[in-house]
Amino acid sequence: MSWMRNYKYRWYETLAMNILKMGPLPKHIAFIMDGNRRFAKHSQIQKIDGHSKGFDKLTECLQWCLSMEIKEVTVFAFSIENFKRTQDEVDDLLRLAKEKFDKLLEEEKVLCENGVRIRIFGDLLLLPKDLQNVIAKAMLITEQNDKLFLNIAFAYTSHNEITTSIQEVIEDHGDLKKEDINEYLISKCLYMNSSPDPDLLIRTSGESRISDFLMWQLSSTVLYFTRALWPQLTLMDFLFGIFSYQLKKIQLTSLKTAIKTNSQNQNEICEDKSSLNQSNQYLSDRVYNFLRHVDIRRRHLLLDLTSSKKDDI
Template sequence: MLPALISNSLDWIHTRVSQKVQDALLAILSAGPIPRHVAFIMDGNRRYARRQHRVVAEGHAQGFETLSQVLKTCMRLGVRCVSVYAFAIENFNRSPAEVEALMSLAENKLIEISKHDALLDRYGIRLNALGRRDMLPPNVLAAVEKAESMTRKNNKAVLNICMPFASHDDIVSAVQTSAEKAIENHDSVITEDDVDACISTSVVGSPPIDILVRTSGVKRLSDYMTWQTCETAQIQFSSRYWPDFGLWDFVPILLDYQQKIWSSPA
């Protein structure tokens, strides 16, 4: 009994010390420039599952848990908007079993949010679903719309869940909308600003992306936020699989962002 008590006590001390260190670190980081909008390509769930000798669905489930922790960290730092690549349009080409598991997981998580999500309520986060909603199964679309409705009055921060999403589709849609507006207003020219105003993140009022992070060591954008990251956004790549990504992986990214902001011409 005594060894178990000592072990439990040490675990408690480690947790408390670790939490205090994290709190102090977040306070220090918060004193510097904080990005308004951070986007994540949450890559590596399947490889994480294989490494852990688990089924792929468990890797995706763990990825959702990581999202909750990363979102909490962003909110504590004062990040205004977080966007995540939850499901690419091309992911429909994966095995039917994996697609079904992902859709079921998304529906369940959205239903949880609709009932009562302490994290979104606590930080006043409004949820938006960006992408080809018409491609979602009816039950998932219903869960999306309910989650959006339940958080619509939240106005302190934003979580954009991109599903099913592709940048080329986002840009084509924005150009089409811009053309339709130009025809209605009898305009003969469509400007870059016109298209930018119709890009999905602009439509929901999100600020420009400051940092885009891709995990798993893969160094490409995979058709995600290419319009939004083409100018000033800082693109960062982490070797961690998304389910393993945590505060200690995020800190160097934030420090690099702050260093570049401080060193840039006024």
């Protein structure tokens, strides 16, 4: 199955999309793609076939996002916790991932024509070497694309992401000082440091949990839960999620409009912001140099992984 599909919309689907486009649209949508194994059980097929159907749904969903002019999509593909499943299932999942990323490399031209940039994040060193290799290549060959960003969380948990971010800071041998360590610095060391926080999170299968996914980034995200299993997700389920976001957005906008502040408070806020900006400017050289080294280390890791040879963990 190709990463880019030509989804043919029915007239009422096109109408629904055009109506929703008249309202505020999320720029970044995250998905917890839950329910592949349950779908396989209900369909009386092998678990790995359920996961394969889940990939097919992802490619379909990408086309929906392109049609709705969604700029960024983040999906939870493989949790570190998934390594606790049976060895046979883990091996099947990693083989399927290798197969799909190999297919992605074959479709470089199509992805570039559609402007899709692939970014895979997580503890990639937990993966087999051949999978590390193809993942790194997928990121590098699409890194100049900027129409749609597809972020794939693989060998990921939010606890691991935050822990890794703090370790980056602790292991620094530069000029960072205690006062430099704040939420901004830690967030810029996260795997998703170049992405805005998701506007909308959609989770399938009827579960209403976050499951250790983007916990740092979801503080102001609209959450939408649907009973549909991931391979059963329809375009209308997806559009209902966007409609839920629009309702919350309108409510929030109305609340903000109702809160009035006098000019004196506004001036005080401006003065506080000015003072904060001056402080950030004073710290910027140390912080900038540190974050630059973080980015360089991560890019060098990708380049190293592209030269790695097939070697199972």
